[in-house]
Amino acid sequence: MIRFKLMLSTLLLAASTSPIAQVATGYTFEQGYPTPQTTQAARNDADFQRAVTAYRFWYPTVSVEGIFNGNRQLGIKDRESWGMAAAGPRQVGFTLNSDTPYASAVIDLSQGPVVIELPPGPYIGLVDDHNQGWVQDLGIPGPDAGKGGKYLVVPAGYKGELPKGYHVGTSPSLMNLFAVRALPLEGNVPRALDALRAIKIYPLSSAANPRPLKLVDTSDKPMDSSSLRWENNLQFWEVLHKIIDEERIVPQFLPMYGLLAELGIEKGKPFNPDARMKDILERAAKSGRDQMLVSAFDSARSDRVNWPDRKWEWVGLTPGSAQFETPAGMDLESRDRWFAQAIVTSPAMFRRSAGAGSLYWMAVRDSGGAFLDGGKNYKLTIPQPVPGKLFWSVTIYDAETRSQVQTDQDKAALRSLFELKDVPTNAPLDLYVGPSTPAGAEGRWIKTTPGKGWFAYIRIYGPEAAAFDKSWKPGDFEQVK
Numbered sequence: 001m002i003r004f005k006l007m008l009s010t011l012l013l014a015a016s017t018s019p020i021a022q023v024a025t026g027y028t029f030e031q032g033y034p035t036p037q038t039t040q041a042a043r044n045d046a047d048f049q050r051a052v053t054a055y056r057f058w059y060p061t062v063s064v065e066g067i068f069n070g071n072r073q074l075g076i077k078d079r080e081s082w083g084m085a086a087a088g089p090r091q092v093g094f095t096l097n098s099d100t101p102y103a104s105a106v107i108d109l110s111q112g113p114v115v116i117e118l119p120p121g122p123y124i125g126l127v128d129d130h131n132q133g134w135v136q137d138l139g140i141p142g143p144d145a146g147k148g149g150k151y152l153v154v155p156a157g158y159k160g161e162l163p164k165g166y167h168v169g170t171s172p173s174l175m176n177l178f179a180v181r182a183l184p185l186e187g188n189v190p191r192a193l194d195a196l197r198a199i200k201i202y203p204l205s206s207a208a209n210p211r212p213l214k215l216v217d218t219s220d221k222p223m224d225s226s227s228l229r230w231e232n233n234l235q236f237w238e239v240l241h242k243i244i245d246e247e248r249i250v251p252q253f254l255p256m257y258g259l260l261a262e263l264g265i266e267k268g269k270p271f272n273p274d275a276r277m278k279d280i281l282e283r284a285a286k287s288g289r290d291q292m293l294v295s296a297f298d299s300a301r302s303d304r305v306n307w308p309d310r311k312w313e314w315v316g317l318t319p320g321s322a323q324f325e326t327p328a329g330m331d332l333e334s335r336d337r338w339f340a341q342a343i344v345t346s347p348a349m350f351r352r353s354a355g356a357g358s359l360y361w362m363a364v365r366d367s368g369g370a371f372l373d374g375g376k377n378y379k380l381t382i383p384q385p386v387p388g389k390l391f392w393s394v395t396i397y398d399a400e401t402r403s404q405v406q407t408d409q410d411k412a413a414l415r416s417l418f419e420l421k422d423v424p425t426n427a428p429l430d431l432y433v434g435p436s437t438p439a440g441a442e443g444r445w446i447k448t449t450p451g452k453g454w455f456a457y458i459r460i461y462g463p464e465a466a467a468f469d470k471s472w473k474p475g476d477f478e479q480v481k
Contacts, residue, residue, distance in 0.1 A: 054259040055288030060132035063227045070225025078106040081214040089404040093225040098413040100181040103196045107176040109155040117200040120148035125180030126346045129173040134322035136169030141348035187417040241271040292340035312361040316350040354465040364455040367476035375450030377434030381475035389462030391416045399453035409447040
């Protein structure tokens, strides 16, 4: 059934992704046979369509490789160390935020299962495979529910004996991403960083005498953990080929491997595209990326809207499903929309019920319907109290990088635990975004850059019922003259 859904999704996507400018208006046949010109045009069009479909499907795989690469570029080696950061604008990554310290590790299963020991504490963590498929949740949204526990990540088909007392997650890939954040309760970031240091990661084979991976603090270092440098050029395909060559084949993805084979990307074979195929792949990377950005920022889906009289939208369109599944199959628009602007998946990230770990709303337009402009000044009114048991924030992102805005202010978020911790919670709160400092509200302002578009996320941690039943709603971004 899964394979059938994927094949059907592939056919639907291939039929819907070909830009008009690239498709011939008609082919010429003589006595039932294609002319030489028709044959060449049809082959080019077919390869382009396949490439755009493949690009969109495999984008999450290349995107997560960007996360791995960010750590590696700072000297953090697989199987030896992992990285953490009290993140800020200097850390480039799709919709990363400054709310909580992060840590991430490559979980390499090529030599067997890997243990993750999580102490009791306010952790939100997950393991995703190399294709950003969900493997398991840890911490508050996981089976330990914040009480701590031992987790075991095992490769698919593992025949060894599994020890008792572990929460086991099975991954189809060799390389996996462990991503975790420690909530800075009461605004105590050093304590949250110490909580990350208390996590232990080591091979199951060394459990009797474990030597955990070393945790490296990269808070003060610029880092690019995105796929931006690859996403609109031939490097996308080169990175993807390397992954396909080094990873295990996922049986459910066989139709998608078939698409790649038509483009010259096969496990165990060199990738040497000729000039024609290079041109097609370059164009497909640009078109595929642009189509995904349209899904992210200008979707026509009516279910993206939470309040009919507001511009705020749901980021995730498939509530509760980490794999974007619906009764009708895979929701391709939801999948494209998410991965164009975000990273990692988990059912907990898409729940729409009180008590969920966190929720996300996005704004790309102002109250009048225009895209948000870095050269204009805006006011955002937040009714209080905000319906969250833990804390909340508003974060501003660069539309091109999908990462926190970078300015000389070196700030991209307004957070209830930090910048806003002393404001009264019994009256509406005005926040400001724009290139000019608002008089008397400097501490409630995020600077933007003229000539650059931006978008915003509202995050609520520990959301309460009012966040879902529409009885609470934020204002829109209003231009300030």
